[in-house]
Amino acid sequence: MTPATPPAPGSSLSAARRSRELTETVGGPVVDVLVVGLGATGAGVALDAAARGLTVAAVDAHDLAFGTSRFSSKLIHGGLRYLASAQLDVAHESAVERGVLMERTAPHLVRAQPFVLPLTPLVSRGQSTLAWAGFRAGDALRLAARTARATLPAPRRLSTVETRHLAPALRTQGLRGGLLSWDGRLTDDARLVTAIARTAAARGARILTRVRALELTASGARIRDELTGEEGEIRARAVINASGVWADGLVDGIRIRPSRGTHLVLRSDHLGPLPAGLHVPVPGETNRFVLVLPQGDGRVYVGLTDEPVEGDVPDVPEVPETDIGFLLDVLGSVLDIPVRRDDVVGAFAGLRPLLDTAPTTGSGAPRTSDISRRHAVLTSSEGVTTVVGGKLTTYRRMAEDAVDAAVATHRLTAGASPTASLPLVGAASPTILGSLRAPRRLVQRYGTEAPAVQALGAQDPRLAEPVQAGHPVTGAELLWAVRHEGALDEADLLDRRTRVGLVPADRDAAMDVAREVLGEVSAKAGEA
Secondary structure, eight states: OOOOOOOOTTOOBOHHHHHHHHHHHTTSSOEEEEEEOOSHHHHHHHHHHHHTTOOEEEEOSSOTTOSGGGSSOSEEOOSHHHHHTTOHHHHHHHHHHHHHIIIIIOTTTEEEEEEEEEOOTTSOHHHHHHHHHHHHHHHHHHHHTTOOTTTSOOOEEEOHHHHHHHOTTBOOTTOOOEEEEEEEEESOHHHHHHHHHHHHHHTTOEEEOSEEEEEEETTEEEEEETTTOOEEEEEEEEEEEOOGGGGGGTSTTOOEEEEEEEEEEEEHHHHOOOSSEEEEEOTTOSSOEEEEEEOSSSEEEEEOOOEEOOSSOOSSOOOOHHHHHHHHHHHHTTBSSOOOGGGOOEEEEEEEEEEOOSOSSSSOOOOGGGSOOOOEEEEOTTSOEEEEOOOGGGHHHHHHHHHHHHHHHHTOOOOOOOGGGOOOTTOOOHHHHHHOSSOHHHHHHHGGGHHHHHHHHHHOGGGGSEEETTEEEEHHHHHHHHHHBOOOSHHIIIIIISOGGGSHHHHHHHHHHHHHHHHHHHHHHHHO
């Protein structure tokens, strides 16, 4: 059996470490960089700055990946959709960053995902020709980004028989084959954020969740510990605002236009086997698709929408029935199996932090689907650096650009970013990952740490049991999250370190196990 390798030195996050480092940071010596926000971009900023040798404190009012970064499609896009809108620079950047994640920094978390675009009667031959040209252009992007063919296979046309084999749930009437394409797919977006944050911690960054930034200045921030209510100050030579859809609430002069992306959660057994995902064309649209994404954990995600959000930004967006109805209607246009409202066992919505560059006067604001996904790095008159826009795939480049700007503005001593070749916690070559003596599902979530997670279950048989019938997550994974991944409460465990909570009924069923694990860790900490 493969030895249970302990976590990388300094990478473990825990309640005790948070408490200690918060005490050392608030009112303590000046740090080089203070990061506000611990989604993918904020965690990426913390890692980039720490990897350059800068001292870093990173805070978030909630948990790691609390906002948009846990509500994505779990895809690492190669930029194909941006070619259609002539955003060539964004498309190339996306393809490059996809290759970085798949081949260098996170091969344990990101792998190739096949997709079938079924050629149904609703897809004209002209649309089929256009889609095929797009997939060929996407493959050219892969080549330009120097991503290996072994990493992402070539697109190809499918016969009707092949199409039905990869997507048995499709309606056969009028089906004339399909188009097969490939893209990057994350095991779990929140787990990516956790890996980034832990890698930053291993480089010396102080990762402080449940710490709200109340006010930002060029020299730091006034903060509040959300666990105790105590307020204080963190002093910093540079402040980087990476708080996503909440960025404009901390820095003046920035306007965010949030866009809501909704996904449905279905049980896999309802749709039957799905060896590939689906691109389902939205009727009446030439370059818009609903995605069907099998997850391998007994669930399938169906998304997504792109709707503007007006008014105050909620902590957790609600999913409107109009979004659910839209997704079910599009799904029903291609499936032989009816999917009704009662079959939707869960739903989630994420808010994309799009930078609003439209004039403040006049009418006819663009649809959020038309707003560029290009990221922006802005420095306020007070000297606070804000990074907004972009998308999950390009988090690393966004972080690099933000740190570059902060270093230049405040004349910090730091070299170039090394993060394009810096493996995240758990990363290893496919050969090493394939040789690990641990279940494949654990390897795809924990990488080289998978044997250590499995060993917890071997030490205590209770921890080897699933936390809820029908879902593969075990008590060992919850214990690992508390000891090493900074989970502080039941929501951290069920909604972010694992994704049990995406189905409310499953969340309720697993709650007692989550409380038991937290209680045992707390009791042992008290005895120590």
